[in-house]
Amino acid sequence: MKTVLVTFAARPEEARALLAAARALADEPPLWWELTDDSCAEGYLAPLAGRAQAQGAEALLFPAGKAGLSAAAQLAARLGLPILTELTALTKDRAARAAYNANLTAWFALPARFVATVTVSAFAPAGGELPAAEAVGPQAEPWNELVERLPPAEDPLALAGAERVVACGKGAALKKNLPVYAELAQLLGAELGGTRPTAIDGDLPHSRLIGISGTLLHPKLCLALGASGAQAFAAGVQKSKLLIGVNNDPTAPLFRLCHAGVVADAAEFARALCDLLREQGNG
Amino acid sequence: MKRILACFKVTDDFDSLMPAEWENLGTGAPDTSYVKRLLGCFDEAALENALLFGDALRALGEEVELTALTLDPGYSDHIVKNLPAIGFARVVCLESGADLRFAPEETARLLSEFIKENGPYDAVFAGQQAPPYNSGLVPYFLAARLGLHCLANVRVLAPEGGGVTVLQEADGGGTLRRRAELPLLFVVGNAERSYLRVPTLREKLATKGFAPERRAAEAGAPALAPCALERESVERSCEMIEGGTAEEQARALYDAYLKEALS
Ligand SMILES: Cc1cc2nc3c(=O)[nH]c(=O)nc-3n(C[C@H](O)[C@H](O)[C@H](O)COP(=O)(O)OP(=O)(O)OC[C@H]3O[C@@H](n4cnc5c(N)ncnc54)[C@H](O)[C@@H]3O)c2cc1C
Numbered sequence A: 001m002k003t004v005l006v007t008f009a010a011r012p013e014e015a016r017a018l019l020a021a022a023r024a025l026a027d028e029p030p031l032w033w034e035l036t037d038d039s040c041a042e043g044y045l046a047p048l049a050g051r052a053q054a055q056g057a058e059a060l061l062f063p064a065g066k067a068g069l070s071a072a073a074q075l076a077a078r079l080g081l082p083i084l085t086e087l088t089a090l091t092k093d094r095a096a097r098a099a100y101n102a103n104l105t106a107w108f109a110l111p112a113r114f115v116a117t118v119t120v121s122a123f124a125p126a127g128g129e130l131p132a133a134e135a136v137g138p139q140a141e142p143w144n145e146l147v148e149r150l151p152p153a154e155d156p157l158a159l160a161g162a163e164r165v166v167a168c169g170k171g172a173a174l175k176k177n178l179p180v181y182a183e184l185a186q187l188l189g190a191e192l193g194g195t196r197p198t199a200i201d202g203d204l205p206h207s208r209l210i211g212i213s214g215t216l217l218h219p220k221l222c223l224a225l226g227a228s229g230a231q232a233f234a235a236g237v238q239k240s241k242l243l244i245g246v247n248n249d250p251t252a253p254l255f256r257l258c259h260a261g262v263v264a265d266a267a268e269f270a271r272a273l274c275d276l277l278r279e280q281g282n283g
Numbered sequence B: 001m002k003r004i005l006a007c008f009k010v011t012d013d014f015d016s017l018m019p020a021e022w023e024n025l026g027t028g029a030p031d032t033s034y035v036k037r038l039l040g041c042f043d044e045a046a047l048e049n050a051l052l053f054g055d056a057l058r059a060l061g062e063e064v065e066l067t068a069l070t071l072d073p074g075y076s077d078h079i080v081k082n083l084p085a086i087g088f089a090r091v092v093c094l095e096s097g098a099d100l101r102f103a104p105e106e107t108a109r110l111l112s113e114f115i116k117e118n119g120p121y122d123a124v125f126a127g128q129q130a131p132p133y134n135s136g137l138v139p140y141f142l143a144a145r146l147g148l149h150c151l152a153n154v155r156v157l158a159p160e161g162g163g164v165t166v167l168q169e170a171d172g173g174g175t176l177r178r179r180a181e182l183p184l185l186f187v188v189g190n191a192e193r194s195y196l197r198v199p200t201l202r203e204k205l206a207t208k209g210f211a212p213e214r215r216a217a218e219a220g221a222p223a224l225a226p227c228a229l230e231r232e233s234v235e236r237s238c239e240m241i242e243g244g245t246a247e248e249q250a251r252a253l254y255d256a257y258l259k260e261a262l263s
Helices: A012-025 A041-055 A066-079 A174-188 A196-200 A231-237 A266-279 B041-059 B104-118 B138-146 B201-206 B246-262
Strands: A003-008 A031-035 A059-063 A083-087 A094-099 A104-109 A114-118 A133-136 A144-150 A164-168 A191-194 A221-225 A242-247 A260-263 B002-008 B010-012 B037-039 B064-071 B090-095 B123-127 B149-160 B163-169 B175-180 B184-188 B213-216 B228-231
Touching: A003 A012, A003 A041, A003 A066, A012 A059, A012 A114, A031 A041, A041 A066, A041 A133, A041 B149, A059 A066, A066 A083, A066 A114, A066 B138, A066 B149, A083 A094, A164 A174, A164 A231, A174 A191, A174 A221, A174 A266, A191 A196, A221 A266, A221 B246, A242 A266, A242 B246, A260 B246, A266 B246, B002 B041, B002 B138, B037 B041, B041 B064, B041 B123, B041 B149, B041 B184, B064 B104, B090 B104, B104 B138, B123 B138, B138 B149, B138 B184, B149 B175
Parallel strands: A003 A031, A003 A059, A031 A133, A059 A114, A083 A114, A164 A191, A164 A221, A221 A242, A242 A260, B002 B064, B002 B123, B064 B090, B090 B213, B123 B184, B149 B184
Antiparallel strands: A094 A104, A104 B228, A144 B175, B010 B037, B149 B163, B163 B175
């Protein structure tokens, strides 16, 4: 199968994950096209479609994410190819992704030619040599103008790489209690993250969202407070080596995921734990 | 006159299903007959941002017409009935009755047929993804079928000159500020305003007796349907930490787990 990795410049970790996916899919070494910038997918459609047709590409793999989805989906529509997104597993003839808010895994039989986006964190980066990258530049898109690019307010990978995480849900009542959880995170040497409601209510920035639409964590310790444990969030914390849940409802689904659980008011418990950690000299 | 259309999907509250519902499904759907029907969270933001865009255009003296469009909404009266009260002059429900759970191409085709027949629209809004597939593909296929340029990951938008300025979320958390000309399709992501406004009693009374337009739509087969749906879950035997007060619980958790984890 003639496979092509399509990545964005200056994001080397994505190429190695895509290479791992390509190796699961085909024995032949893939081609690698590197798009010079990730700000407007439409500019790349004509150059990519031309190359894909000229080279007889059978599988075009993009990194899942905002820019990857935009480019892959529009390219599939232009080429009239089937597309699968956010793949978490690949074999020579099947591919998997989450469905039903991560309650189920959907398996698909692979068609002869397709476009796909691959969940980078689901594939261990491949070792060995990467194919030579061919740089692909965009065509002008006069219908729009990029006025400015504002950098993220904080390190976007802080949560993804964290060894310890304090994860707050709606029940943590962050609006009232943010300083308590911030102190708890600091005393534990942890990053602070949250569920979708905490992000859409503006209590935490979107870069702090944990789950299928945010970051999938692999920390040593995760303390989840006031989260129900909905599967879309659970998918983001369930790979924690030690997962501890705090919820005032003993029947909360969160506890089914956890190694240890505490039935308590989240803020009250967080305050008590802060006192104890201070007393123990943590922080 | 500016014409705005927002696509939305009504889905089941999958978070409230009993765990047993996910077992042994083959490729079928779980029984969701007893859970709430909800607006997809990104579609809720798409509807609200279409309204906000309309408000901003009106403030500039433009006349605005807003349409809300959905496909196979199922039981959704509690959602649909409020849409005229908050400003949608037309609410259209396409009814295919088909299994379109994993059919973003067909979904986009059916939506695009209505839009082409009733268009042109200056601005089309769609949420970035919706359950159960969450493929994120419908807006892009829709833009391709309508021949519209699309702006994805939209957080905020505002009219500017004859066009629009948008803030888009980029990979890694940065923000792109972009200017573009209408017509456009906006894919609404983690929007700054993501809750749909609630109608006042007066607005509700003014649109009492409203019924959405229902139109038959004929769906074809999905391009790629799953060959299996497998249960995805981690079940652990959680050790519950005892204690009469939060202090006692914190101490017990520290001794049993945290001390070692922090060393
Ligand atoms: C397409 C899609 C993508 C999604 N992606 C994500 C995602 O990436 N991440 C994500 O998190 N969600 C995501 N969601 C939403 C997800 O389905 C849930 O709605 C969300 O995770 C629930 O957040 P929560 O646990 O904070 O709130 P709730 O479900 O409302 O739970 C609050 C919990 O707090 C407990 N509680 C209340 N008061 C207290 C108190 N005083 N002390 C202790 N506990 C208390 C309650 O018992 C309850 O269990 C997505 C949904 C969709 C449709």
